Every structure is written in structure tokens, then in C-alpha cells.
Amino acid sequence: MNSSLKLKLLSATFLTLGLAACGGSDSATSERGAASQPRGAEYRADNEQPTEGEAWEGTTDAERPEVSQAVQAAKGNDFWWPQTLDLAPLRQNASDYSPLGPDFNYREAFLELDLEEVKSDIEALMTESQDWWPADYGHYGPFFIRMAWHSAGTYRLADGRGGAAGGQQRFEPLNSWPDNTNLDKARQLLWPIKKKYGDALSWADLMVLTGNVAMESMGFKTIGFAGGREDDWEPDLVYWGPEGEFLGSKERFAGGELEKPLGASVMGLIYVNPEGPNGSGDPLEAAERIRLTFGRMAMNDEETVALIAGGHTFGKAHGAHKPDDCLSREPAALGTENQGIGWNNSCGKGHSEDTVTSGLEGAWTADPARWTHQYLTFLFEYDWERGESPAGAIQYHPAGGEADSLVPDAHRDDVRHAPMMLTTDLALKEDPAYREISMRFLEDPAEFEDAFARAWFKLTHRDMGPRSNYLGSMVPEGEFIWQDPVPEVSNPISTSDASRLKQEIMASDLTVPQLVRAAWASASSFRESDQRGGTNGARLRFAPQNQWAANSPQEITEVMAVLSDIQQRFNEAGGRQVSMADLLVLGGAAAIEKAAQDAGQDVSVTFRPGRGDATEDMTDGESFVHLEPKADAFRNYYSSEARLTPAQAMVDKADMLGLTIPEMTALIGGMRALGATHGGGEMGVLTDNPGQLTNDFFVNLMDIGTVWEKIGDYTYVGRDRASGEEKWQASEVDLVFGSNAELRAAAERYAYDGGDERLAHDFVRAWTKVMNLGRPQEPSRG
Structure with a gap:
């Protein structure tokens, strides 16, 4: 999934200006470390460099202080004009940079691996403790579980972004998040494995597989592992929240609820503050945040309890000293001589019993390097009283000194400890719903x-x-509902079948705009971020997709009824069977070919069969709710519930579909010409011949004889410059192709004399790309 996640809206803060991130933290639920400078920090306060026009008079080159990187760095346009539409995610789609080259096939390379050999190598590493970073209890298993968890745990349901795919934990800002303190060492420990297997085993797959092997090496039986996560080769531009510093949370709750689409409750943490919201130490308040955060990350109450109880069975938290007293800055903030390793510890040994990450300290069980049921046993067996770690962090220990010598030290044979629990652990005991599950x-x-x-x-x-x-x-047998299962198609239709079906579709009463809108509604639900949605499964047939406002429910019902009749007649004739998923794509293809022909263009839309039809029983409707588009610039649809402006939402949607700037431009202009706007409205249809694949949208947009006037928040009317007569109506996403310099450059190519042929070619190519998103790959499980 190269460069597939492409989160974007915080790029100015962390990337464009080159500001250093910072923090220092421990486990999957920690919230400690220094705050980073906000974007508006004054650079000259530290270095007193001259501004433009000033000079270091009376000094030689050797005497001049070194100009800081922040001063020298080129400033993006969003520095000068913060409201400029950020197109960086789509440029990233275009580059799709990979040093492996276009001919490398990761699926093929992975399937050549001997996974048992890989697992054996990883398992041997578990107990090969290194002097530079010794293993707690002589076993790296808990450390690697945390690494795998934090790689995958950034996933959020609302937009499908985050997660293990791409191996983004290697890049900033995740690599330097406070919650990922010292995980840079985990990947260093894994380097011999990565070095041995090279390109055939991505970092993304290796980190997850290592977590599995870690559990199994400590006695827990996992249900399986699947490879197939391709590595990204550049950091994603990530909107992790509105805060300008790590470990902040107030701004994301500014409206009283956690801002969408965010999952984590604190900037720089995977989930929640382990000391409770704002360090309250209140288990019931912590339970509310846990339920909110894990729910945003696709987990229900039972899964949440299982993950916390199972995960905290292993390992310990590290808070032998106060982080601020011991830890250096995070990897991104340190010099090149550190070679990407951060959080250097100056206290004591700098590791082992002196290890510092979150400031929380201790183990949950008496045997932290082995799978046991002690976590839940201890949670309910003891009365827990509030105390502090050596670093001053809120945590709990058994009341009355009971069990003070139950837990061995991770490194010293002659030292024993009491078990500990975090505020978030006690939430499983105090919250009624969590308690019921935990007791079960x-x-x-x-x-x-x-x-x-x-x-x-x-x-x-x-x-x-x-x-x-x-x-x-x-790969485990069977399928889970969260995998959005679709029956495999064993005998897809042939080319001649497709031609016959297209003729029958166009002979029906369905119009070009209706067919294009239906095909787009089916395909454009795809999210490249987590590979959900798309045409495969034809879930447009039933709830919730057939009720989405963007899909015009009444029209979708009518289109589906006609296509269903065609499908039934074809399938009853015997022989090959056509799925509704394929039929929707065929309908769009037939309509576009007709529209191009009517415009004097001879185009053929490539069609690849093989999509299956899901059933309602195979569909987790509650989960699919999150795929509903609140804005779709391609259909000129915008809802008041949208969290972004129409133009920003256009870029976000195009990014989800993996589109480049030229592809997005061609699709917008082509769909306007086809009249494929939401509800068949005139907004943005800048042509007198809707339904024909012409370049009229771009020609009329560039017409200097039209003057535009704003008439609503995001709506405009175009008037004849001479007469003042109204000519067109348009939205922000239409006019941005004339006002934004980069988009205008792409749009002008289609407005040239003779540009209709170029548009038809580019539109069909981009359309076909979208129609094939989520199309099933050939089964290959080794």
C-alpha cells in the first residue's frame, strides 16, 4: 500500500516549517514529556539571526554564527497564506516514490519467504539480550508487543487512517511521539532480521509478525498472521489534532466532544492518558475516555477489555526517574550523530532498572514474561490504593502493603516489588459494563x-x-465481519457478455447521468486508507449506503430496479453469471462511451470483471456508517455536516481515492460535462450540452467574458461581463480550478482548442482507476 494513507492537514506545523517535535513517554497509554514550540514561535529569540536586509557588519565569514536550519528552510506558500488550498497529499500520490522500482512485486516476494524460518529467527532474538539495551526479565517479548501495538493502534474508524500498513512508525511524527518513546530501540533490535530478509519482508509486516511471535514465545496462542503490508518510503502528512504541542488535549475537546475524525484523546498518545483525563486519577472518568477512544478505533467494550487485560499481562511500565530529569530530546530533535536514536537517558545506567519512558513504574503481574491469568486475578483479588511512581506519576498498589514482594525486578535478582495498576486498569473494575465483562x-x-x-x-x-x-x-480460516467479506467469483462474465450487457443497459430508460452517478456512488465509497468500500460487494443495494443523502436514495432505488431486472434476465439464461457489482461498473462504462460518441470522441472504457455481491448478513452496517460522504466534489455535493470546506473536502476525497492532481481535475471536468451532479442539479454544469463528454467545463470556466459573484457561503453565479445576464451557477470546488494557480495550470490544458480529445482520454483513464479500486486481487495465501 505504498504512500496509501496520506493524512495531511497538520503538514505546516510539523513538516513545512521544520519545527522540532518533542516529548518522552512509555507504554501504550502514557502522557508525559516536554511540550514542543507552537508554530508561531519566534525563531530569532534563540539565535538572533539577521532578517532579510540586515547584515553581519564588521565580521568575517568565520566569525558569523551558524544560521539555523529553521531560518534557512524554504517556507511554503501556506506559511504566507495559511488559507491556501493544500494540494500536497495529491502531489504525494503522483510521486508514489519507492526505491524498489516499478517491476518489484511485494506479494510475489513475500510468498517466496519461509515464514517458519522467519518466525524461528525472530523467536531466537527474543532472549538474546543486548548490553546496549537489555531485555526486561531477559525477554524482549513485551517490548516488541508494544512496538506492534503502537504500529497498528493509530488506526481510526472514521476515515480509516493510521494503522500498521506502510510502517509509518519509522517516520516522523510517529517515530518521535511521546507515546513511542524508546521504540526506536525496538526496531534497532530487529534490524538483523530485516537485513537478512530485505525487500521480501516489509517493516510493516515485520513489526506485526514480531508482536505475534513475542506472544507465542511467552505462551499465548494467537489465531494467525497475514502479510501483505507494503512499506511507505516517506512520512505521511498527518492531521492528528489541532494542538500545536505534544501531550495537549484541550483543543480537541473544544466543542465538548472529541473532534472528528480523531481517535486518540491526547496529541502524541495512541489512546488515553493512563492517569485518567488530565491526570485526574479517577477510574470512572478514565473509563469514559477509554470507551470513546477505543470505540473511535473500531473496538467494542468486550474487545477493549480483552486488549487491555491481555496486553497488560505482559511486561512493565518504566518510570524509575522523572523523564524531565533524565531523557534527552526525541529522535527528530537530535543531531545526526545520534543516527535516529533518541531519548538518551543520563540517569544511572541509562537502561535496565534506570529505564525511563512514561514515568509510570512497575509490572501488572508476578510473571511479566509469560502468559498467565494473573492480570484479572490481581485486579479483583486486591484492594488498590492510590500512590505515586518514583517519578511522581499516579498509579495504584495493593492496600496495606499486601503483595509487596510478589513481583521480581526486571534486572536485579535480589529486588522484589508489589504489582501495580494504572488508573485506566482500574476502569475495568469500576465501570459497570467493563466490570461485567472482566468478571466473565x-x-x-x-x-x-x-x-x-x-x-x-x-x-x-x-x-x-x-x-x-x-x-x-x-492466515486464519474463515472471515470476520469487519473484513467486509464478499463471495469469490469463480466464473466471471466474458468480453462478449460485457458487450451484450452494455447494449441492454443503454437500451433501458436509464440516462447517461443516472448511470454515471450510480457507478460513482458505488466505487467512490472506497478508502485507500484501509481498503474498505468500493464497488466490490455492491453494498450500494442496501443500508446504509442506499440511504446516504449523497447517493440520492430515490434515484439509486430506481437505477437498481432496472439493473436488477437486466441481471435477472441474464443470469436466468444460464451460463456465466453477472454480479450487480460488475453491472454497476458496466453501466457507467456504457454511459461514458455513449457520452463520448455524442461529443464526437471514440473511446473505449476498459472493463475488468470479477467483483462479487455481498449480502446484508455480510455487512456491518454500523461500521459502514463511517464511510458516508458528507461532501463529494465530484458530484458537487456538500453537506452542512462536512468538517472541511468544499475545496478541502475535495482534496481529502481525491486523496482517499489515491488520485493525482491531473486525475482529479479530469474527473471533475468530465463529470460536470456529463451532468453527473448530485440530484441532477445545474451547479457547476458549465455546458449547453450536458450528457456529452466535452471540455466545455474548462472552456467556460476560463472564459474572461464571465464575471463571478458570490451568492452564498460556497456558491457563486457567473454573469455575462457585458450584459450582466446570468450564465452559470458554480460552487467553490468549480471555481477553485480557476483561482488556485496549481489547479488552474492543470485545468488550462483541457481548455485548449482541441482539448476535448485529451480530456476524454484522461477522464476515461482516471475513471477506470476509480472503478477498479477495491477490486479483489487473485487469492494467494501461500
Whole structure:
């Protein structure tokens, strides 16, 4: 999934200006470390460099102080004009940079691996403790579990972004998040494995697989592993929240609720503050945040309890000293001599019993390097009283000094400790719903183990999409509802079948705009971020997709009725069977060919069959709710519920579809010419011949004889410059192709004399790309 996630809207803060991030933290639920400078910090306060026009008079070159990188760095246009439409995500789609070259096939390379050999190598590494970073309890398993969890745990349901795919933990800002403190060392420990297997084993797959092997090496049985995550080669531009510094949370709750599409409750953490909201130490308040955050990340209450209880069975938290007293800055803030390793610890040994990450300290069980049921046993067996770690962090220990010597030290044979619990752990005991589940798991260990195994598999595979993307000999049998299962098609229609069906479709009463809108509604639900949605499954037939306002429910019902009759007649004739998923794509293709022919263009829309039809029982409707478009510039649809402006939402949608700037431009102009706007409205249809694939949209947009006047928040009217007569209506996403310099450059190419042929060619190519998104890959599981 090269460069597939493409989150964007915080790029000015962390990338364009080159500001250093900072922090210092520990486990999957930590919130400690220094705050970074906000974007508006004055650079000259530190270095007193001259501004433009000033000079270092009376000094030689050798005497002049070194100009800071922040001063020298080129400033993007969004520095000078913050409201400029950010097109960086689409430029990233265009580059899709990979040093592996266009002919490298990761699926083929991965399937050549001997996974048992890989697992054996990883397992051997677990107990090969290194002097430079010794293993707690002589076993790196808990450390690697945290690495895998934090790689996958950024996934969020609302937009499908985050997750393990791409191996983004290697890049900033994730690499330098406070919650990922010291995980740079985990990947250093794994380097011999990566070095041995090279391109055939991506970092993204290696980190998740290592988490699985870690659990199994400590006695827990996972339900399997799937490969297929291709590495990204550049950091994603990520909107992780509105805060300008790490460990902030107030701004994301400014409206009283956690801002969408965010999942984590604190900037720079995977989930929540382990000391409770704002360090309250209140388990019930913590429970509310846990439920909110894990819910945003696709987990229900049972899965949440299983993950917390199962994950905290292993390992310990590290807070032997105060982070601010010991830790250097994070990797992104340190010099080149550190070679990407940050959080250098100056206290004591700098590791082992002196390890510092979050400031929380201790283990949950008496055997932290082995799978046991002690976490839940201890949680309910003891009365827990509030205390502090050596670093001053809020945590809990058994009341009255009970069990003070129950837990061995991670490195010293002659030292013992009491078990500890975090505020977030006690939430599983104090919250009524969590308590009921926890008690059930306590009384039925087999049920607990099964629930944890399933939740762990979901956590680490949620963003991979359908099972057809899964690779390797360890893929579990069966399918889960969250994988959006679709029956495989064993005998897809032939080319001659497709031609006959297209003729029958065009002979019906369905119009070109109706067919184009229906095909687009089906295909454009795809999210490249987590490989969900798209035409495969034809879930446009039933709720919730057939009720989405963007899809014009009444029209979709009418189109589906006609296509269903065609499907039934074809399938009853015997022989090959056509799915509704393929039929929707065929209808769009037939309509575009007709529209191009009517405009004097001879084009052929490539069609690849093989999509299947899902059933309602195969569809998690509650999960699909999150795919509903609140804005779709391609249909000129915009809802008041949209969180972005129409132009910003256009870029976000195009990014989800993996489109480049030229592809987005061609699709917008072509669909306007086809009259494929939401509800068949005139907004943006800048042509006197709607339904024909012409370049009229661009020609009329560039017409200097038209003067535009704003008449609403995002709507405009175009008037004849001489007479003042109204000619067109348009939205912000229409006019931005004339006002934004980069988009105008792309649009002008289609407005040239004779540009209609170029548009037809580019439109068909971009359209075909969208129609094939989410199309099932050939099964290959090793």
C-alpha cells in the first residue's frame, strides 16, 4: 500500500516549517514529556539571526554564527497564506516514490519467504539480550508487543487512517511521539532480521509478525498472521489534532466532544492518558475516555477489555526517574550523530532498572514474561490504593502493603516489588459494563484467551481490507465481519457478455447521468486508507449506503430496479453469471462511451470483471456508517455536516481515492460535462450540452467574458461581463480550478482548442482507476 494513507492537514506545523517535535513517554497509554514550540514561535529569540536586509557588519565569514536550519528552510506558500488550498497529499500520490522500482512485486516476494524460518529467527532474538539495551526479565517479548501495538493502534474508524500498513512508525511524527518513546530501540533490535530478509519482508509486516511471535514465545496462542503490508518510503502528512504541542488535549475537546475524525484523546498518545483525563486519577472518568477512544478505533467494550487485560499481562511500565530529569530530546530533535536514536537517558545506567519512558513504574503481574491469568486475578483479588511512581506519576498498589514482594525486578535478582495498576486498569473494575465483562473473563479463562486472540488479530489487521489482500501460510480460516467479506467469483462474465450487457443497459430508460452517478456512488465509497468500500460487494443495494443523502436514495432505488431486472434476465439464461457489482461498473462504462460518441470522441472504457455481491448478513452496517460522504466534489455535493470546506473536502476525497492532481481535475471536468451532479442539479454544469463528454467545463470556466459573484457561503453565479445576464451557477470546488494557480495550470490544458480529445482520454483513464479500486486481487495465501 505504498504512500496509501496520506493524512495531511497538520503538514505546516510539523513538516513545512521544520519545527522540532518533542516529548518522552512509555507504554501504550502514557502522557508525559516536554511540550514542543507552537508554530508561531519566534525563531530569532534563540539565535538572533539577521532578517532579510540586515547584515553581519564588521565580521568575517568565520566569525558569523551558524544560521539555523529553521531560518534557512524554504517556507511554503501556506506559511504566507495559511488559507491556501493544500494540494500536497495529491502531489504525494503522483510521486508514489519507492526505491524498489516499478517491476518489484511485494506479494510475489513475500510468498517466496519461509515464514517458519522467519518466525524461528525472530523467536531466537527474543532472549538474546543486548548490553546496549537489555531485555526486561531477559525477554524482549513485551517490548516488541508494544512496538506492534503502537504500529497498528493509530488506526481510526472514521476515515480509516493510521494503522500498521506502510510502517509509518519509522517516520516522523510517529517515530518521535511521546507515546513511542524508546521504540526506536525496538526496531534497532530487529534490524538483523530485516537485513537478512530485505525487500521480501516489509517493516510493516515485520513489526506485526514480531508482536505475534513475542506472544507465542511467552505462551499465548494467537489465531494467525497475514502479510501483505507494503512499506511507505516517506512520512505521511498527518492531521492528528489541532494542538500545536505534544501531550495537549484541550483543543480537541473544544466543542465538548472529541473532534472528528480523531481517535486518540491526547496529541502524541495512541489512546488515553493512563492517569485518567488530565491526570485526574479517577477510574470512572478514565473509563469514559477509554470507551470513546477505543470505540473511535473500531473496538467494542468486550474487545477493549480483552486488549487491555491481555496486553497488560505482559511486561512493565518504566518510570524509575522523572523523564524531565533524565531523557534527552526525541529522535527528530537530535543531531545526526545520534543516527535516529533518541531519548538518551543520563540517569544511572541509562537502561535496565534506570529505564525511563512514561514515568509510570512497575509490572501488572508476578510473571511479566509469560502468559498467565494473573492480570484479572490481581485486579479483583486486591484492594488498590492510590500512590505515586518514583517519578511522581499516579498509579495504584495493593492496600496495606499486601503483595509487596510478589513481583521480581526486571534486572536485579535480589529486588522484589508489589504489582501495580494504572488508573485506566482500574476502569475495568469500576465501570459497570467493563466490570461485567472482566468478571466473565476472570471466571472463564478460555473465553478470555479467545477474545484476546481475536481482538489482537483485529487490532493488527484492521486496516488491510478484505481477506483477498492477506498473504502467507498463517492466515486464519474463515472471515470476520469487519473484513467486509464478499463471495469469490469463480466464473466471471466474458468480453462478449460485457458487450451484450452494455447494449441492454443503454437500451433501458436509464440516462447517461443516472448511470454515471450510480457507478460513482458505488466505487467512490472506497478508502485507500484501509481498503474498505468500493464497488466490490455492491453494498450500494442496501443500508446504509442506499440511504446516504449523497447517493440520492430515490434515484439509486430506481437505477437498481432496472439493473436488477437486466441481471435477472441474464443470469436466468444460464451460463456465466453477472454480479450487480460488475453491472454497476458496466453501466457507467456504457454511459461514458455513449457520452463520448455524442461529443464526437471514440473511446473505449476498459472493463475488468470479477467483483462479487455481498449480502446484508455480510455487512456491518454500523461500521459502514463511517464511510458516508458528507461532501463529494465530484458530484458537487456538500453537506452542512462536512468538517472541511468544499475545496478541502475535495482534496481529502481525491486523496482517499489515491488520485493525482491531473486525475482529479479530469474527473471533475468530465463529470460536470456529463451532468453527473448530485440530484441532477445545474451547479457547476458549465455546458449547453450536458450528457456529452466535452471540455466545455474548462472552456467556460476560463472564459474572461464571465464575471463571478458570490451568492452564498460556497456558491457563486457567473454573469455575462457585458450584459450582466446570468450564465452559470458554480460552487467553490468549480471555481477553485480557476483561482488556485496549481489547479488552474492543470485545468488550462483541457481548455485548449482541441482539448476535448485529451480530456476524454484522461477522464476515461482516471475513471477506470476509480472503478477498479477495491477490486479483489487473485487469492494467494501461500
